[in-house]
Amino acid sequence: MPKFQGATVVVTGGGIGLGRALALEAARRGARVVIADPNDASETVEIITAAGGQASWVACDVSDYPSMADLAAHVRDKFGGVNVLVNNAGSGAEPGATLETSNPEMAAHLFRVNVLGVFNGIRAFFSDLKAAAAKGGPAFILNVGSEHSFGVPPHVMPISAYTVSKYATLGFTDVARRDLAGSGVGVTMLAPGWVLTELVQSLIAADAGLRAAIEPYAQRGEYVARAAFDGMLAGHYIVATNPASREFAMQHARDVMAEVQRLPLTAKGGQANDGTGDPAACPVDHSLFSAATTRR
Numbered sequence: 001m002p003k004f005q006g007a008t009v010v011v012t013g014g015g016i017g018l019g020r021a022l023a024l025e026a027a028r029r030g031a032r033v034v035i036a037d038p039n040d041a042s043e044t045v046e047i048i049t050a051a052g053g054q055a056s057w058v059a060c061d062v063s064d065y066p067s068m069a070d071l072a073a074h075v076r077d078k079f080g081g082v083n084v085l086v087n088n089a090g091s092g093a094e095p096g097a098t099l100e101t102s103n104p105e106m107a108a109h110l111f112r113v114n115v116l117g118v119f120n121g122i123r124a125f126f127s128d129l130k131a132a133a134a135k136g137g138p139a140f141i142l143n144v145g146s147e148h149s150f151g152v153p154p155h156v157m158p159i160s161a162y163t164v165s166k167y168a169t170l171g172f173t174d175v176a177r178r179d180l181a182g183s184g185v186g187v188t189m190l191a192p193g194w195v196l197t198e199l200v201q202s203l204i205a206a207d208a209g210l211r212a213a214i215e216p217y218a219q220r221g222e223y224v225a226r227a228a229f230d231g232m233l234a235g236h237y238i239v240a241t242n243p244a245s246r247e248f249a250m251q252h253a254r255d256v257m258a259e260v261q262r263l264p265l266t267a268k269g270g271q272a273n274d275g276t277g278d279p280a281a282c283p284v285d286h287s288l289f290s291a292a293t294t295r296r
Contacts, residue, residue: 003029003138003233004026004029004030004031004083004084004138005029005030005031006030006031006032007030007031007032007083007084007137007138008031008032008034008075008079008080008081008082008083008084009023009026009031009032009033009034009082009083009084009086010033010034010036010071010075010082010084010085010086010125011023011026011033011034011035011036011086011088012036012037012060012062012086012087012088012089012117012121013036013037013062013088013089013090014033014035014036014037014041014044014086014088015035015037015039015040015041015043015044015057016039016041016044016197016198016199017195017197017198017199017221018088018144018192018195018197018221018224018225019035019037019086019088019089019144020044020047020221021195021221021222021224021225022086022088022142022144022225022228022229023035023044023048023055024044024047024048024222024225025222025225025226025228025229026084026086026229027048027051027053027054027055028051028053029229031083031084032054032055032079033048033053033054033055033056034055034056034057034058034071034074034075034079034082035055035056035057035058036058036060036062036068036071036089037057037058037059037060037089038059038060038061040057041057042057044057045057058071058074062087062089062113062116062117062120062121063112063113063116063117063120064120065120065123065124068120068121068123068124069124071124072124072125072128075125075128076128081128081131081132082125082128082129082132083129083132083137083138083139083140084138084139084140084141084142084232085121085122085125085129085140085141085142086142086144087117087118087121087122087141087142087143087144087169087172088142088144089113089117090113090114090117090144090165091109091110091112091113091114091162091165092110092162092199093110093159093161093162094106094107094110094159094161094162095157095159096157096158096159097158097159097160097161098158098160099160099161102160102161106161107161110161110162110165111161111164111165114162114165114166114168114169115165115168118143118168118169118172119172122141122172122176125141126180129141129180129183129185130180130183130184130185132185133183133184133185134183134184139183139184139185139186140185140186140187140188140232141176141180141185141186141187141188142188142189142190142228142229142232143169143172143173143176143187143188143189143190144169144189144190144228145166145169145170145173145189145190145191146162146166146169146191146192146193147191147192147193147240147242147244147245147249148162148163148166148167149166149167149169149170149189149191150170150191150240150245150248150249150252150253151248151249151251151252152248152252153193153245153248154248155213155217155244155248157213169189170189170238173187173188173189173237173238177237186232186235187237188228188231188232188235188236188237188238188239189237189238189239190224190227190228190231190239190241191238191239191240191241191245192219192224192240192241192242193217193218193219193241193242193244193245194214194217194218194219194242195218195219195220195221195224196218196219196220196221197221200214200218204218216244217242217244219241219242223241224241227239227241228241
């Protein structure tokens with residue numbers, strides 16, 4: 001619990017839903033919480049401060065990089081930097097929409113928030129998180145994905161654009177772990193199933209069919225948030241919270257491995273590389289990379 005005492009935690013989309021649960025959990029662990037949300041998050045701030053915690057709200061659009069850069073500057077100027085970035089902000093799914101039937105404008109908005117928003121958060125806070133780690137303080141990124149980050153859940157209606165966006169969250173997590181390797185900054189992806197947020201509760205209250213489809217898989221936000229922080233502190237790569245995700249995710253992983261195993265172990269004349277991961281060992285003309293860098 002003392003790990004976050006006095007630390008600064010930024011939670012995007014922390015005004016309601018799972019974001020609020022994550023903000024409350026951070027405050028419960030002693031953190032100073034900054035909620036970044038384009039909508040009024042004062043109620044979450046009041047809940048935290050009434051319980052004796054510290055919180056503030058900054059109006060911010062995660063899909064706009066200058067807005068996120070301003071947020072990072074605000075946190076740096078007021079609190080000396082960030083310790084934990086929670087990339088939680090997300091746009092809701094279009095129920096029942098396949099790639100054929102998705103509304104293009106809604107999908108574009110969803111991708112701006114769910115995909116570009118994660119990039120903007122990582123990019124804006126990258127150097128501050130490395131600085132926090134260099135000082136010996138806690139330094140983490142928690143990307144809020146979904147069971148959709150593992151594949152296409154068979155127990156969920158088609159919400160295709162949303163599923164694609166959550167696949168991207170796993171990619172951001174993988175790449176950030178590579179880019180921050182050795183820096184002391186931990187990177188974890190949270191992958192819940194249905195969470196009983198205000199929106200989900202209103203959906204199941206209004207539709208018996210949705211209630212029957214969702215309730216067996218739904219979990220409380222407090223439980224998911226607690227598991228997220230425990231897993232992040234433990235250094236876990238992925239924190240999956242819903243047992244219903246296990247079988248389809250494992251099958252998806254087996255299917256991918258079966259396809260990958262079609263590749264030969266060796267190339268003509270021996271192995272394709274020496275396995276060290278050293279870019280200098282890659283059989284390409286490295287002058288191409290230097291030329292590209294020079295042009296930029």
